[in-house]
Amino acid sequence: MYTSLWAFEEDQMGQTLIGAITDYFREGNSDSEDSELRFATCQSLWKHVKLETEQIEEDLNTQLFDNLVSFLRRSHSEFQEKTAEWNCRMKSREIPTAALVLGVNVTDHDLTFRSLSEVLQNRVTPYVALLQAKDCPGIKNLMQKLLGQLMNCYVDVDSSEEDDYVQTSQNRIRCSMTSLITWYESVTKKTDFETPSKKRTSSRHWQSPPVVVIFKDMESFTTKVLQDFIVISSQHIRELPLVLIFGIATSPMIIHSLLPHSVSSLLCIELFQSLSCKEHLSTIIDKVLLTTQFPLKLSEKVLQVLINIFLYHDFSVQNFIKGFQLCIVEHFYTQPLSVLCCHQGELKKRINSLSHNQCENIRRLPSFRRYVENQPSEKQIALLTTDSFLKETVQRLLEDLNVYHENYFPVLRCLHVFTSSLPKYPLGKQIRELHCACLENRVWETEEYESFLQLARMLNKCDLVTMLQKCVEILMSSPGKEFDKTVEKLKEFLTQFQKLEAEACQERDESVSSQKELQKKTDLYHLQKTLLELKESRRSKKLTKFEMLRFEVVDYIDSVVRNYLVPADHKTLHEIVYFNTASVLREHLNAAPRVALHTALNNPYSYLKSQALRSDGGSISNKAPDICIVYKLHLECGRLINLVDWLEAFSTVVTAVEGPNADAPSSDQVDDVIHARFIRAVSELELLGFIKPSKQKTDHVARLTWGGC
């Protein structure tokens, strides 16, 4: 239901807003070529990415949700079946509780809970309430929220009962457990007497479906509210089959620290753990970024910014996806040639319809210039003058680029198979690290790659064979056409290894016999001699067949890597499909408010772009806004600032250049207007949190930022 609502909203918005947004796409951009087409491509690409990521999330969560659903099923059925048994009579009835550990990425939880409640409503019970700590400062608010959500949800499930609902809402519902119980009784009774046609819909649920209450953020709830709620509901557990779900961000220990034993003994807590966000991110990167599915690619720096924000700051997969969205929008907005960043099918048409301006844009691309320089001179002229020839070449080049990608990713995965199983992970444990290393520069020129090769030459046979088998699998399943030969070669290696095995048996026999010989000779002189011989032979010993083969394999892998894992920015026209302005991304996603504020006040030109402010080399211009002058002056002060001195300095700065023009006022008396301006600027600084009034000294204010001595 939620998604359909979204779609509806989007549709409507699309109708009214698309025009406006495309305008934005055109505005403020010198290259407005094909802006509409670019906008459309951008939208459709994002839609695909969004669908894909949502699908991935759903798949990742299925396991967890299945476990939860079966827990909910189990939770009350036991008591419903055999209430008469002695065991059940004697046991105190605890409230079934699922402790759902979701990790510290709180921003992602919303989505998880939304899909969880959807799953529950589809498969277990229509009665699901989601509670948030900020809505429930007291037990009263909690009950209100709970009742509101539950009684509303009933209307959602069955709209024919609407009249009834209106009635109850008119005489204000007493928000107590008793009214909840009477509501539950009436609701379940109603479904019992439903007509068969209606029963079909309710058959998904059982006769008395449990009421699920989800506490989204367990950590933020106050102890008292939780305790009271648990105590109250445990008294009515027989009439109201309640199930609690605690959303926990840190560790399940929090339950014990929030609830005393007398309360936690009323609960029957089972633990559920969601997939860690790091694994989630790996899957997203693997399925969205490391495929040829989406034409847009991220350069190494951009990817590094996104991953760093994830690992260093928030662990939020949603933010990562949002960052990717920003990349998409930014790329299509700033790069006029991004119109060519589309699927292969449409490419030809789009290239043919390129305008002359766009052709010029292509010629201006650095990678294309490099390409032209390496061409014979007559071709150079043709490329630079004839649009049609250029278009042909561009199409060929873009197709090449696509083939490069088709080969790049499978080979990358193969290399990852090797690197991820070596000790100390020379090229990174995760495939994303390897990917970044390959994008950055020629991976085979790095030291890490050297150590990787050395380690790979020491692999034992068993590992090597399984790795080769994995590589064969990866290459077979890839769409690239050039891998037939590679696969064949790898398979050949595998058969050779098998042959070796047979031979190895024989060899072992031989070595055993030589050992026996050694044992025969008990004479000291002879023994010494043979040992020396053995040593000699070992030193100059030819490599065994296995070792030879291993060298061969590693060399072959090396050649494949050199062939296919060329960094993308060595490829012609990579600017079209790679988004690489990392600085923009960093500015937007990892904002530094203090730095921005300082820049604005210290160097107003950077924001105001007024020429008058430009020629400013450390001195204080009187053209700057008052607050900037006051700020700069206060930077020179210590922890306490004398207001009078400050005012005098301010008035000197302001009147310094005005002086010659205006009639010089009497020097010792500060102009009222200037005084007022000063006061205003100072109070603005106070509002921004740079200073505060101080009680230590009269007529002084205290600095709140660093730099004071």
Add this chain to the structure above:
Amino acid sequence: MPNLEHSAYPAATLLRLESLVPCRESQVSMLLSIFGERQQFSFPSIFIYGHTSSGKTYVMQTLLNTLQLPHVFVNCVEHFTSRLLLEEILIQLQNRSSETKQAAHVPCDTFNDFVRLFKQAVVSQDLQDQTIYVVLDRAEQLREMEANILPAFLRLQELTDRNVTVVLLSEIVWELFRPNTGCFEPFTLYFPDYSIGHLQKILCQNHPPEYSADFYAAYINILLGVFYMVCRDLKELQHLAALNFSKYCEPVVRGEANERDTRKLWKNIEPHLKKAMQTVYLREISSSQWERLQRDEGEAGQLKGLSAHAHVELPYYSKFLLIAAYLASYNPVRTDKRFFLKHHGKIKKTNFMKKHEKTSNHLLGPKPFPLDRLLAILYSIVDNRVAPTANIFSQITSLVTLQLLSMVGNNDQLDGPRYKCTVSLDFIRAIARTVNFDIIKYLYDFL
């Protein structure tokens, strides 16, 4: 010979009552003599207190139900506002006899209204010549309602001028109730804890029908031997008894031992109960999981308790923020120079240790620190440069919401907020280990 004697009630009823309330005969007979006969006015308010599960609620309920005295039973936790509480009392009173449950609902906002409506209800229910008992369970909640509620309930008899007695049940003593302004003193009655003998007797009453009472009594004996040290809560003990009984019966069911083979049975159940004490009793694993384990003959070791999942994964800078917060909380401010300045010179601990700092900071608990100090320490412990981005500040806030830090006195935003680090040493050591930071070296206490 019945212990309970009262002229107003038939002996058979009293006998049944006695069998229902084992080990509480003296309290019941005391209550009976206070209550007197049906039509007699009783003491206006009675205050009963005693520990958790000393049978206060149960005894009151059985007493009133068995003798069929007109009464209203309300839990004050459940009815958390005075309005809800008063309305609930009226509703229960109105619904006593009339079959139609949905009596017209009358709003009752003040105690004045309550007194008026109460009088009406008594008349309409035809209860003028009987004592009505209003029982308020978990009465300690009354103290948190309006100031007039508790004193008014104590003298409800006088205010309504009807034959009514208010019974307050609570786990805390009357002295903690008494308002400053004084009030009517209720009659207080103490329910002492059940002794081990009492517990044994009560628990044995409900033996499963398949087994003899003696067999079950032996089981309860073993159970109490293990659990009596840690738990005297009757409900909890009953729950544990039910959970583990099937395990106790196992040898008998398999035919390896007969019901009298107590030694063998004890050997079988004792380690099992000990394990239960460490897991299911602490709610480390849930009782349903425990039962499943028993059924599948699995080892409890396979199932990790809640405490086993203590590890929290945090973003890289959050870890350092937390470490910095910990250092700021447990190190004296003066020592920051020593730890975080490169050329601090050689300062020995003894030289700059003041007398009051000889006690371990870890014993005193975390101290609050300002935001600036936290950031300063952060910048010096992280190897690469950290930009003061919005993300860093929001990470501090999320650490607060995760209850790893706590904010102290957030009255003045401009003054710079102050925080405390609330995590334990073990926790922070585990965190520091993941980022290869030797936190012990930086802690003043371990110098």
